[in-house]
Amino acid sequence: MWRRIPERYRMAGSLCENCRQNFFPRRTFCPICRRKGKIVDKQMSGKGKVFAYSLVTAPPVGYEGEIPYILAIIELDEGPKVTAQIVDCKCDKLEIGTKVKSAFRRITEDGDEGIIYYGFKFKLDK
Amino acid sequence: MRRVAIIGVGMSKFGEVWERGFRELVAEAGLRAIEDAKVQGEEIDALFGGTMAAGRLIGQEHIAALIADYMGINPTAATRVEDACASGGVALRTGMMAVASGLHDMVVVGGVEKMTDVAVGDATSALGGAGDQEWELFMGATFPSLYAFIAQRHMKDYGTTEEQMAAVAVKNHANASKNKYAQYQNEITIEQVMKSKVIASPLKLFDCSPITDGAAAVVLCPLDKAKKYTDTPIEIIGTGQASDTIALHSRESFTTLKATKIAAKKAYDMAKVGPKDIKVAEVHDCFTIAELLAIEDLGFFKKGEGGKATANGETALNSKISINTSGGLKGCGHPVGATGVKQAVEIAWQLRGDAGARQVSGAEYGLTQNVGGSGATAVVHIYKRAD
Ligand SMILES: [Zn+2]
Numbered sequence: 001m002w003r004r005i006p007e008r009y010r011m012a013g014s015l016c017e018n019c020r021q022n023f024f025p026r027r028t029f030c031p032i033c034r035r036k037g038k039i040v041d042k043q044m045s046g047k048g049k050v051f052a053y054s055l056v057t058a059p060p061v062g063y064e065g066e067i068p069y070i071l072a073i074i075e076l077d078e079g080p081k082v083t084a085q086i087v088d089c090k091c092d093k094l095e096i097g098t099k100v101k102s103a104f105r106r107i108t109e110d111g112d113e114g115i116i117y118y119g120f121k122f123k124l125d126k
Numbered sequence: 127m128r129r130v131a132i133i134g135v136g137m138s139k140f141g142e143v144w145e146r147g148f149r150e151l152v153a154e155a156g157l158r159a160i161e162d163a164k165v166q167g168e169e170i171d172a173l174f175g176g177t178m179a180a181g182r183l184i185g186q187e188h189i190a191a192l193i194a195d196y197m198g199i200n201p202t203a204a205t206r207v208e209d210a211c212a213s214g215g216v217a218l219r220t221g222m223m224a225v226a227s228g229l230h231d232m233v234v235v236g237g238v239e240k241m242t243d244v245a246v247g248d249a250t251s252a253l254g255g256a257g258d259q260e261w262e263l264f265m266g267a268t269f270p271s272l273y274a275f276i277a278q279r280h281m282k283d284y285g286t287t288e289e290q291m292a293a294v295a296v297k298n299h300a301n302a303s304k305n306k307y308a309q310y311q312n313e314i315t316i317e318q319v320m321k322s323k324v325i326a327s328p329l330k331l332f333d334c335s336p337i338t339d340g341a342a343a344v345v346l347c348p349l350d351k352a353k354k355y356t357d358t359p360i361e362i363i364g365t366g367q368a369s370d371t372i373a374l375h376s377r378e379s380f381t382t383l384k385a386t387k388i389a390a391k392k393a394y395d396m397a398k399v400g401p402k403d404i405k406v407a408e409v410h411d412c413f414t415i416a417e418l419l420a421i422e423d424l425g426f427f428k429k430g431e432g433g434k435a436t437a438n439g440e441t442a443l444n445s446k447i448s449i450n451t452s453g454g455l456k457g458c459g460h461p462v463g464a465t466g467v468k469q470a471v472e473i474a475w476q477l478r479g480d481a482g483a484r485q486v487s488g489a490e491y492g493l494t495q496n497v498g499g500s501g502a503t504a505v506v507h508i509y510k511r512a513d
Binding site: 073 | 380
């Protein structure tokens with residue numbers, strides 16, 4: 001979990017200087033250029049638009065208290081797509097293409113040890 | 127490379143089988159297949175067992191050895207194969223490779239999952255392991271929600287409707303009602319699907335395959351020895367498998383499973399047949415939208431036209447192409463690791479003329495398509511009766 005903190009807390013991604021492709025989450029190896037790739041750090045802006053969304057009413061373990069929640073695929077302005085929840089918003093305010101921005105939130109809690117995990121969710125970018 | 131045939135098939139009754147455990151299920155399916163093949167247990171020199179999440183679902187690993195033990199075929203080379211929901215189909219391909227290579231002569235391929243021993247939420251989480259744990263599941267994704275994204279994009283890009291998706295479930299229940307091994311024996315209506323509880327919009331409960339206990343098995347041997355055991359060997363004439371990104375969001379298009387297209391092309395090329403030659407196919411309808419993607423990606427219908435074709439009845443029993451005559455994952459049930467093997471069992475029955483009330487007439491070739499996760503694995507096989 002701690003290994004993912006830079007990505008989950010501030011959306012740290014990667015850029016391949018060879019093919020100019022941005023990646024999120026970070027990669028150590030460009031899957032397009034393979035050995036010719038040159039990976040460097042790249043900060044994502046956290047802004048993007050909705051690519052697809054769904055109102056989830058049947059949760060996995062650990063998310064029972066969250067339902068119903070809106071889960072979406074967001075296409076970041078830098079290109080990569082991410083899966084995340086959209087908060088402070090009703091489904092009828094959303095469509096494919098709606099602009100959103102990331103927000104730092106509590107994601108889930110480990111039932112046994114009570115550890116709280118944080119990360120990004122998205123909200124409307126008005 | 128040697129040509130490979132299926133000489134025996136068997137499966138357990140799929141469903142919520144609370145009174146029987148994992149080992150009873152595999153023993154039942156395996157022994158039926160061995161009996162059907164009329165081989166002796168000691169002739170079997172290898173076993174490949176497909177299961178996805180036995181560790182999470184029943185706390186048991188090392189299941190290939192357990193299967194061999196309970197089928198009474200020790201000592202044999204017993205190997206577990208895991209590729210999420212495609213575990214069964216990949217086990218079949220692995221067994222085929224073992225026979226084709228000449229390393230093994232008589233191979234049992236089994237698939238099994240015992241899913242109802244845990245609560246529904248725990249099963250949902252275990253199945254979630256087929257996706258990207260860190261970047262999908264952690265964010266609250268479930269498999270229904272991933273396929274909901276696919277459905278929403280298919281609706282937006284091609285005008286597919288919820289009623290057209292519902293038509294998949296209605297058709298598969300109608301087929302299941304003619305299959306004594308199926309989890310569901312009842313027909314349903316479009317209205318019932320449309321009124322069922324939303325799970326992950328736009329997908330509703332009746333768009334989703336159920337949680338199922340079950341096992342299936344086939345016996346493989348070289349084609350040139352198959353006639354010693356059966357008058358109706360079923361040759362596997364094509365196989366293809368491909369991988370794609372583990373996370374759905376990493377893919378350019380959501381409305382095509384690229385792994386299916388690539389696996390299908392390899393299988394068609396190897397078999398030297400095309401989509402038009404296939405009259406019966408078992409495809410991976412873990413959700414109704416997945417069947418629409420499958421019948422398009424396999425080349426049976428143009429991209430975007432699967433929904434309309436299904437609503438028009440073109441995939442019903444003995445129509446243009448009979449899709450999921452077993453009832454599919456939706457109607458027959460989806461014991462994850464067993465599904466890919468069950469698909470081969472159904473196609474063998476169809477090509478042998480043993481499918482009873484759901485028999486397809488005039489099918490020379492059959493096809494199976496088995497998908498892992500949201501499409502990170504796909505495996506396609508093509509079959510032909512070889513008597
Ligand atoms: Zn690159």
